[in-house]
Amino acid sequence: MGRISLPDLHISLPFLMRQKLSVGIDIGSHSIKVCQLEPASDGYRLAGLGSAILPSGAVEDGVLQEPEIVAETLKKLVTNLKIKGRKVAISVSGYSVIVKKINLAVMGDEELASHIEAEAEQYIPFDIDDVYLDYADLKTNAEDEDRTDVMLVAAKRDMVEGYLDMLKAVGLRPVVVDVDAFALENAYGANFGGGKEIVALVDIGASKMNINIVSRGTSILVRDVVLGSRLITEQIQSHFDITFDEAEAIKIGLQDAGERKKDIEDICVTVCTQWVTEVKRALDFYYSNYPDEKIDKMVLSGGGAKVKGVAQLFSEETGLRTEIFNPFARAEANPARIDPDYMKFMGPEMALAAGLATREVAF
Ligand SMILES: Nc1ncnc2c1ncn2[C@@H]1O[C@H](COP(=O)(O)OP(=O)(O)OP(=O)(O)O)[C@@H](O)[C@H]1O
Numbered sequence: 001m002g003r004i005s006l007p008d009l010h011i012s013l014p015f016l017m018r019q020k021l022s023v024g025i026d027i028g029s030h031s032i033k034v035c036q037l038e039p040a041s042d043g044y045r046l047a048g049l050g051s052a053i054l055p056s057g058a059v060e061d062g063v064l065q066e067p068e069i070v071a072e073t074l075k076k077l078v079t080n081l082k083i084k085g086r087k088v089a090i091s092v093s094g095y096s097v098i099v100k101k102i103n104l105a106v107m108g109d110e111e112l113a114s115h116i117e118a119e120a121e122q123y124i125p126f127d128i129d130d131v132y133l134d135y136a137d138l139k140t141n142a143e144d145e146d147r148t149d150v151m152l153v154a155a156k157r158d159m160v161e162g163y164l165d166m167l168k169a170v171g172l173r174p175v176v177v178d179v180d181a182f183a184l185e186n187a188y189g190a191n192f193g194g195g196k197e198i199v200a201l202v203d204i205g206a207s208k209m210n211i212n213i214v215s216r217g218t219s220i221l222v223r224d225v226v227l228g229s230r231l232i233t234e235q236i237q238s239h240f241d242i243t244f245d246e247a248e249a250i251k252i253g254l255q256d257a258g259e260r261k262k263d264i265e266d267i268c269v270t271v272c273t274q275w276v277t278e279v280k281r282a283l284d285f286y287y288s289n290y291p292d293e294k295i296d297k298m299v300l301s302g303g304g305a306k307v308k309g310v311a312q313l314f315s316e317e318t319g320l321r322t323e324i325f326n327p328f329a330r331a332e333a334n335p336a337r338i339d340p341d342y343m344k345f346m347g348p349e350m351a352l353a354a355g356l357a358t359r360e361v362a363f
């Protein structure tokens, strides 16, 4: 889909330089994030970074409800950021996306390709003709075993096409459609990959969490949970009977909480504890399948990772060392184009966009 093929010219004069990496665009329910990276000798150079808040309801459960508003917001954002590349990578999640690890008899690539639809049908709650299907053989079989794990991804066509049409309306060319949890994994791999560790990646957005347990570079468990930082805002709003915008401003520290401080802290702890409960469920499920494969650490990202004390709470409750993700650990920025403080401040929210920005563009 969307892949193009041009002859390689072997010329790299600046004005002929072609885009090597896709522009990462993460369309969340709270905001659109854009990240553009360029390959550098020791990692990446950050060429563009920015976000724009979306009105409530424009994106719900991963579906574009108001494509015109999203298109308009994205167009302004890429124009303001002077993003030159047209080839973009996006990711999807939500109820229209199914990610499932299935266990199949070992087959050759061609045989698997011809079998996968029939196999997939029983795991997908949608008509097989209504979904885009992709898969990867994880090749988990040891030498003498005849079964292997295959990661299966299905995304409803109408949802994906909603995104593709919206991007085309903005004049962008989608070259990669990823899944949120895998974009997160790519972001982590691009910065800290290659190790033997087992890491629980948890992205806490406004309305959902993506959990991905990655063992030695391979996803073992992927789970989405419909809980996020918006819940804190809603609880502050109803507790103090104030507007959503005021509650949001207080939550993120733009407005002084004053005497409400203690109550707000309590609300944050209550909601964060709900997040931890869901993460613990995923960890329990993982340990029931891999009792001897100890997780080394947990890495939090998304706007929810900015709640004060959240890493400590996760660490205390799960017993895992917990860090806040910096998706730009291997990226340097041109300070004339990108404020280093902004880059640091936005790091947690930019995890998915950064992962999408590491995807190579096929020529
Ligand atoms: N300092 C902060 N403390 C608490 N919450 C914060 C802070 N900064 C941002 N947030 C919250 O993080 C959320 C936005 O995070 P993010 O950009 O990751 O969400 P999103 O990707 O748009 O949403 P989703 O992935 O759920 O669709 C908002 O609810 C915002 O209020």
Ligand SMILES: [Mg+2]
Residues within 6 Å of the ligand: 026, 027, 028, 029, 205, 206, 302, 352
């Ligand atoms: Mg998000």
